[in-house]
Amino acid sequence: MLGRDARATSEVAPAARALDGIWLTRGKDGRLTVYVHTEDSLRRWTQTRPGGGEWHCSDLATVGHLTHLSVVQDANAYVHFVGRRERVVGSTVTTDIVYAIQYQTGRPVSAWRSLGNPHKDAAGGHRIGAPAVVVSESGEVHIGIRNAGGGLMLRRERADGTWRGWEDLRGSHITGVPAAVALTSGGVEMFAASDGGTLHWQQKEAGGGWNEVQPSRLAVRAGTLAALETAPGRATYFWTDPAGGVMAYRAGAWPMVLGGAPGDGPHAVIRMALDGYDCTVLAHRGINGTAVVGLGVTENEANGVWWSDTGVPCLATPALTHDVFGRLVMAVIGDDGAPRLALQTDAPGLTLDEWHAI
Numbered sequence: 001m002l003g004r005d006a007r008a009t010s011e012v013a014p015a016a017r018a019l020d021g022i023w024l025t026r027g028k029d030g031r032l033t034v035y036v037h038t039e040d041s042l043r044r045w046t047q048t049r050p051g052g053g054e055w056h057c058s059d060l061a062t063v064g065h066l067t068h069l070s071v072v073q074d075a076n077a078y079v080h081f082v083g084r085r086e087r088v089v090g091s092t093v094t095t096d097i098v099y100a101i102q103y104q105t106g107r108p109v110s111a112w113r114s115l116g117n118p119h120k121d122a123a124g125g126h127r128i129g130a131p132a133v134v135v136s137e138s139g140e141v142h143i144g145i146r147n148a149g150g151g152l153m154l155r156r157e158r159a160d161g162t163w164r165g166w167e168d169l170r171g172s173h174i175t176g177v178p179a180a181v182a183l184t185s186g187g188v189e190m191f192a193a194s195d196g197g198t199l200h201w202q203q204k205e206a207g208g209g210w211n212e213v214q215p216s217r218l219a220v221r222a223g224t225l226a227a228l229e230t231a232p233g234r235a236t237y238f239w240t241d242p243a244g245g246v247m248a249y250r251a252g253a254w255p256m257v258l259g260g261a262p263g264d265g266p267h268a269v270i271r272m273a274l275d276g277y278d279c280t281v282l283a284h285r286g287i288n289g290t291a292v293v294g295l296g297v298t299e300n301e302a303n304g305v306w307w308s309d310t311g312v313p314c315l316a317t318p319a320l321t322h323d324v325f326g327r328l329v330m331a332v333i334g335d336d337g338a339p340r341l342a343l344q345t346d347a348p349g350l351t352l353d354e355w356h357a358i
Contacts, residue, residue, distance in 0.1 A: 329343055
């Protein structure tokens with residue numbers, strides 16, 4: 001599973017400091033795109049042809065003053081950007097949620113628009129959390145944030161492209177960024193860590209209202225949540241236990257210990273077919289600051305997850321996707337600030353080829 005680090009340095013590498021995240025998407029035309037957000041830029045690397053080794057780099061315009069950015073891709077391969085923005089106006093700091101979309105690979109991003117803030121007063125508005133974003137099967141964008149009181153607020157798009165007002169899903173003492181997942185049944189779920197455990201929200205029906213929040217006493221290290229649909233209409237949630245190690249949980253079942261030694265930050269997670277099995281791949285920044293990969297059979301995690309340290313330094317959670325040929329692709333930001341990729345080989349099991357800067 002280990003790949004050798006090519007250690008090339010990109011001439012267009014972003015500043016290594018203040019890294020907010022790295023995202024990896026595949027467009028309708030099969031080309032991959034890597035996005036990297038730092039404190040002063042949103043940079044994009046796009047393959048010049050599907051499956052190729054040449055990339056074009058560009059800087060994307062943002063509204064500026066973003067304290068956090070979330071990026072998600074929908075079923076149409078559109079890429080959605082949702083940010084938390086802080087601006088100083090006179091002696092007041094104003095905070096809002098902003099949104100933009102990219103419809104095609106390599107094309108410009110739409111104009112950014114403000115979606116406002118669920119709080120009317122600046123003091124309360126300043127205490128909102130970073131956004132979690134997901135797009136339902138019907139194409140409706142859902143944005144969840146922690147409000148000033150520690151509960152969950154939701155803003156979602158209607159089918160005609162207009163936006164509903166802020167909805168209060170309640171809850172309390174949320175810590176970190178919630179995890180959101182769109183299910184093939186059409187529904188959306190939200191899951192958050194809290195001071196006393198976890199909070200779980202499920203839609204009653206696709207596009208409809210929400211059931212009462214379901215609390216638990218499960219312990220979660222704040223900022224480590226991830227979610228994945230692992231069976232039709234069923235999500236599995238992954239996080240880091242406060243005592244260390246990765247956990248997996250499905251509603252109505254006991255949590256499972258998956259092992260590993262993750263550092264801070266969330267987990268990247270994706271499904272893939274491997275040697276005739278439906279497998280789940282996890283990736284995180286390990287406790288030693290290097291990218292770590294885990295592999296287990298989907299919904300049979302309790303039977304074992306096999307972990308491998310790539311040895312490649314990374315500054316944030318790695319990103320995972322499949323390329324145009326169905327191979328797993330993993331992206332990291334190296335300690336020099338340059339994005340690096342490794343590609344699944346044809347060898348049995350999950351083996352990555354050499355890491356190379358783009």
